[in-house]
Amino acid sequence: MKYSESLKKNKDFQKVYSEKKSYANKYLVMYTMKNNTDQNRLGISVSKKVGNSIVRHRLTRLIRESYRLQEERFQCGYDIVVIARVSAKGKDYHEIEKALLHLAHLHKIIDQG
Structure with a gap:
């Protein structure tokens, strides 16, 4: 199994956004772009509109753990x-995981199983 890295730099996020390949559902929006390597890079963005830092960090951890x-x-x-x-x-782990997998399925970047 290949372990993923994190996307951290703004220019990396902007490059993925510029591909304009996104799907969304009730809780999440997912953008994807081929990176021509043998591993994935995951970036998570949670706006201040969502809540205070405690709420934002909790959501970030839920998304990262769902992916992991x-x-x-x-x-x-x-x-x-x-x-x-x-x-x-305020959503729990299972709802976030289900939303993440749904978007991955729409992007066709997930294996059935």
Whole structure:
């Protein structure tokens, strides 16, 4: 299993946004772009509109953990940016995980299993 890295730099986020390949559901928005490597890079964005820093960090941890536990199902070689919507505030782990997997399925970057 290949372990993913994090997207940290603004220019990396902007590059993924510029591809304009996104899907959204009730809680999350996901942008993807091929990165021509053998591993994924995950970026998570939670706006101040969602809540205070405690709420934002909790959502970030939920998204990261949802991805980490399902990582082996994701195809390699993608930059993935996940944006939390205001409606994601207060949701539990299972709802966030389900939303993440739904978006990955729409992008066709997840193996069935």
